[in-house]
Amino acid sequence: MIPLSVPNIGPLEREYVAQALASGWVGPAGPFVERFEDLVAKAAGRNWAIATITGSAALHAAALEAGFAYRQIDVPRHAFPAMRNVLIAIDAKIRLVNGGQQHDHETYSVSFKSIVCDRAPAIAEEWDEPSDIIDCYSFAANKIATSGHGGAIVGDNVEQEKRLRSALHQGYGRPGVFNYRMANLNAALGCAQMERLNELKKAKRRIWNRYEAANLPMIERGASRWMATVNLPHGVVDYLKEIGIESRAEPSGGVSLPSSTSITEAEQDEVIRACESWCRQAVEPIERHFIPSSAL
Numbered sequence: 001m002i003p004l005s006v007p008n009i010g011p012l013e014r015e016y017v018a019q020a021l022a023s024g025w026v027g028p029a030g031p032f033v034e035r036f037e038d039l040v041a042k043a044a045g046r047n048w049a050i051a052t053i054t055g056s057a058a059l060h061a062a063a064l065e066a067g068f069a070y071r072q073i074d075v076p077r078h079a080f081p082a083m084r085n086v087l088i089a090i091d092a093k094i095r096l097v098n099g100g101q102q103h104d105h106e107t108y109s110v111s112f113k114s115i116v117c118d119r120a121p122a123i124a125e126e127w128d129e130p131s132d133i134i135d136c137y138s139f140a141a142n143k144i145a146t147s148g149h150g151g152a153i154v155g156d157n158v159e160q161e162k163r164l165r166s167a168l169h170q171g172y173g174r175p176g177v178f179n180y181r182m183a184n185l186n187a188a189l190g191c192a193q194m195e196r197l198n199e200l201k202k203a204k205r206r207i208w209n210r211y212e213a214a215n216l217p218m219i220e221r222g223a224s225r226w227m228a229t230v231n232l233p234h235g236v237v238d239y240l241k242e243i244g245i246e247s248r249a250e251p252s253g254g255v256s257l258p259s260s261t262s263i264t265e266a267e268q269d270e271v272i273r274a275c276e277s278w279c280r281q282a283v284e285p286i287e288r289h290f291i292p293s294s295a296l
Helices: 009-021 031-042 055-065 082-089 158-168 185-193 197-213 236-242 265-281
Strands: 047-051 072-076 093-097 106-110 116-117 136-140 151-155 226-231 253-259
Touching: 009 031, 009 116, 031 047, 031 136, 031 151, 031 185, 031 236, 047 055, 047 158, 055 082, 055 106, 055 116, 055 136, 072 082, 072 106, 082 093, 082 106, 082 116, 151 253, 185 197, 197 226, 197 265, 236 265
Parallel strands: 072 093, 116 136
Antiparallel strands: 047 151, 106 116, 136 151, 226 253
């Protein structure tokens, strides 16, 4: 099976995780967490970063800091459901609006005053935004850089950082609100990935560009190129699965193809040929601005 998107784990990741295990500090906080936060803040171009155990935990804490509870929040209809689920949990009123096709930048606000941005995979992508916006990232296993399971809140406002850190430092005699801190063991993996970030991001772009060069009808979903999504009907997903290729039907339309940073050119060529083959034999009509590479 050619997987959709799996982590790229190498010697550096194994070394750092081994160091965390040897130290005995595998739980919340720890030296790797501090290092990871520094790397994330620098990559995001912000003053601070707070590591959390999941991306959803980051969104939850950020939404409460922004005052979203019990307020009406516009939610992009096709956005990943993490923030929508958070808003339901804090009794916010959800109003669905158009949008959600972008992986890299989905904003949520109260009257455009307090703004939280879900930038799940888009670490180190530039975006011109006000200094008081709170950005949230995910470092789940299928993201460009992973900590296995984790997230981060980033920003510039020092008072916001103080309030968030206070809320997230429950335990060890501290009266916080949530125990959402990242474990040192996760952060060790995350540090190695962040140190390899340029390499991993280049691989994602290379994969996306090869699909585009093969004349697959790519859907623009953000500069991070986290997922390589093509404008093909969802029916192709079952066909690809039958021949050992994992893909994903996107709620906003299109199908995401394998884009692991470790995918080989031979594997990617196999995916391209499979898409071409499905298009030739598909019964349902297809809007063809897709010209199979074999026809060129």
